[in-house]
Amino acid sequence: MAGNQQLIDGNWVDSTGGGTWDLVDPSTGLVVDVVPYGGERDARLAIDAASRAQASWAARGPFVRAGILHRAADIMEERAERYATITTQESGKPLAQAIAEWRSAPNNLRFAAEEAKRVGGRIIPSRVPGRRIDVTYHPIGVVGVIAAWNFPIYNINRAVSSALAVGCTVVARPSEFTPRSAFLYAEALVDAGLPDGVLNVINGDPHEMAQAMLDDPQVRKIQFTGSSRVGRLLMNGASRTITDLSLELGGNAPVIVMPDVPSLDAVARSGVSAKYRNGGQVCIAPQRFLVHASIADDFAELAAELSASLTVGDPMDPGTDVGPLINERQRDRVDEIVSTTIDGGARALTGAAKLTHTGYFYAPTVLAGAPANSPALTEEIFGPVLPVTPFESIDEAIEIANSVEHGLASFLWTSDLSTAMTASERLEYGMVGINDWYPVTPEAPFGGVKASGIGRESGIEGIYEYLEAKTRYFGAP
Secondary structure: OOOEEEEEEEEEEEOOOOEEEEEOOOOOOOOEEEEEEOOOOHHHHHHHHHHHHHHHHOOOOOHHHHHHHHHHHHHHHHHHHHHHHHHHHHHHHHHHHHHHHHHHHHHHHHHHHHHHOOOOEEOOOOOOOOEEEEEEEEEOOOEEEEEEOOOHHHHHHHHHHHHOOOOOEEEEOOOOOHHHHHHHHHHHHHHOOOOOOOOOOOOOOOOHHOOOOOOOOOOOEEEEOOOOOHHHHHHHHHHHHEEEEEEOOOOOOEEEEOOOOOOOHHHHHHHHHOOOHHHOOOOOOOOEEEEOOOOOHHHHHHHHHHHOOEOOOOOOOOOOOOOOOOHHHHHHHHHHHHHHHHHHOOEEEEEEEEEEEOOOOOOEEEEEEOOOOOHHHHOOOOOOOOEEEEEEHHHHHHHHOOOOEEEEEEEEEOHHHHHHHHHHHOOOOOOOOOOOOOOOOOOOOOOOOEOOOOOOHHHHHHHOOOOEEEEEEEOOO
């Protein structure tokens, strides 16, 4: 059973050097637990364990592997509320949102388990008489998964479920801010019958552990969820070792609101709800609200009124709408972005201040008339800030939307089908939500373009990220 320990080769262990990390509750700023904090040695032990387990796990076949993943899904459903309290304590997200995150995990596990059964191959007609050509797919091998803190279960599960389903073994390194959620995730899989070494979860120095994954030829692929800055560092390292990468990086999602929406109030209400989920610390959170000039002021006033009515406080309280940010550094960064944007001409209709609660709280903030070149639009905020920028034409809106380096998610609200079709084609993003704030499901690929990453998770595309094609040529003897 998982305590506050790493999982290496089927054993729950402390760090090899005895190092520890003080885990802080973002809602209080107080240390609530102590967890192992290792380094290169821990990573190498985990990689070796995964490598030893690789051949036997792949040989079990997709139907046996699926049985284990289905059992793990059942266990996570049964324990979701208990596990979620730990996730809330270490991440600060409201408990209802943490429960929803745990309850969504079985969906990815079950989809991957079943989709892996359908990985086949194909026969290719040959130009040469008597020759046969076929293509088969095989697990890529040991996978390193490096995850972010904002969705400590969703981020890991999205990669691990696909990798395990197709026969890969995994070394997962969660964020040092939210490691206990990953330990519990591993516990559910172990209790479901996952063999030793198939999934290893380590916690420690991010540079040392990532470098160990890059340097070890046993690691055939690294999946990373996090900032574009760290993604670039991983790409640089992988270029030296020829390690395959999947990168789910930053987002700076534009929202284009056209004047023909049937109900501006409904768009504002749903937009505020989507914006402040997890305190705005969501890679696909709507960030840049580009609203037609004829309705921009009305939209901003509605959003401000709704934002001011939200309850900010203890994430364990069922009545809380918005919890704290992950740490003091993130809160300071959000405050700086807001201050600079106001200095540049935006008007704060509500919020724009650190709150005096204990912990790392920031007031839900609406900025009207935010300039398109202000940091609230050019940078990924990752906080409870809703900037509103007016536009005159759809061409102008799309130009602003596409002007940043990121290209993960985007949103378009309109009642006109022609606008929906043509504008969504022009948006340079991996995902477009049209009259929809949540473009995420296990059955569809998740990922971005430009500086938002490489590769896809979920969907059939996510399954094939962890497979390699082998082509065989059979000639006549």
